[in-house]
Amino acid sequence: MTVALRQPMTLAEFLAWEERQEIRYEFDGFEPVAMTGGTYAHDRITFHLQRALNTRLAGTPCQPAGPNVKILTPGKARYPDGLVTCSPIKPDATVIENPVVVFEVVSEDTARIDRIEKLREYHAVPSIRRYVILEQKSVAATVFERHGKNWTAYAITEEDTLRMPEIEIEIPLIELYESLDFAAGQIA
Numbered sequence: 001m002t003v004a005l006r007q008p009m010t011l012a013e014f015l016a017w018e019e020r021q022e023i024r025y026e027f028d029g030f031e032p033v034a035m036t037g038g039t040y041a042h043d044r045i046t047f048h049l050q051r052a053l054n055t056r057l058a059g060t061p062c063q064p065a066g067p068n069v070k071i072l073t074p075g076k077a078r079y080p081d082g083l084v085t086c087s088p089i090k091p092d093a094t095v096i097e098n099p100v101v102v103f104e105v106v107s108e109d110t111a112r113i114d115r116i117e118k119l120r121e122y123h124a125v126p127s128i129r130r131y132v133i134l135e136q137k138s139v140a141a142t143v144f145e146r147h148g149k150n151w152t153a154y155a156i157t158e159e160d161t162l163r164m165p166e167i168e169i170e171i172p173l174i175e176l177y178e179s180l181d182f183a184a185g186q187i188a
Contacts, residue, residue: 008029008030008031009027009030009031009032011027011029011072011075011076011077014027014032014077015027015077017032018032018077019094023035024068024079026070026076026077026078026079027076027077027078028076028117029075029076035079038105038107039107039136041136041137041180042081042105042107042136044177044178044179044180045081045105045134045136045176045177045180046066046067046081046082046105048175048176048177048178049081049082049103049134049176050064050066050082052171052175052176053082053084053169053171056169056170056171057084057167057169060086060167060168061086062084062085062086062100062167063084063085063086063089064082064083064084065082065083065084065085065089065096066079066080066081066082066083066103067079067080067081067082069083069093069094069095069096070094070095070096071083071095071096071099071102071125072095073121073122073124073125074121074124074125076121077095078118078121080099080102080103080104081103081104081105081134082102082103083096083099083100083101083102083103084099084100084101084164084167085097085098085099085100085127086098086100086167098127099125099127099128100127100128100129100130100166100167101128101129101130101131101132101164101166101167102122102128102130102131102132103131103132103133103134104118104131104132104133104134105134105135105136106133106134106135106136107136114133115133115142118131119131119144119151122144123144123146123151128146129145129146129166130143130144130145130146130164130166131143131144131151132144132162134176137182138157138182139157139158139173139174139176139177139180139182140155140156140157140158140173141155141156141162141173142154142155143155143156143162156173157173158173158174158177159174160172160173161173162176
């Protein structure tokens with residue numbers, strides 16, 4: 001029996017193909033991966049993240065974006081839940097150049113990708129100075145901070161402040177989880 005083997009797409013082929021699609025896809029280096037819907041908690045966390053970034057970065061050369069624009073990592077395309085760049089952005093841009101800080105809100109379905117695959121990919125992008133993985137089921141985050149060629153990782157929780165000296169702002173972590181009451185299992 002003969003089985004046809006699928007050839008992997010190139011990043012250039014993916015980018016041309018994606019322009020014609022109605023929904024968003026990430027590119028894992030082999031094939032398009034559809035971006036599926038999330039939870040209300042995910043939506044609230046990303047909303048509060050964007051609000052906090054917009055407020056604190058107003059009047060600076062840095063600007064937040066996400067989740068509807070992508071960044072390119074070696075051979076791949078990702079749509080982070082949030083990012084900050086300090087480079088100019090054209091209004092019609094679909095790819096953000098030189099991201100400095102990248103945020104992902106982790107779920108059970110994306111944990112391996114966010115914690116391992118994207119960590120490696122984001123490490124390979126020299127402009128990324130900090131990668132923040134925000135938990136979805138508790139007020140907590142894992143922060144990866146670049147030191148030369150290495151990452152230093154640490155965890156923060158609801159009593160802590162997310163410090164981002166590369167963009168000169170700080171956000172109390174609890175602010176990103178406003179209106180989410182995990183202890184009661186419901187939205188406050």
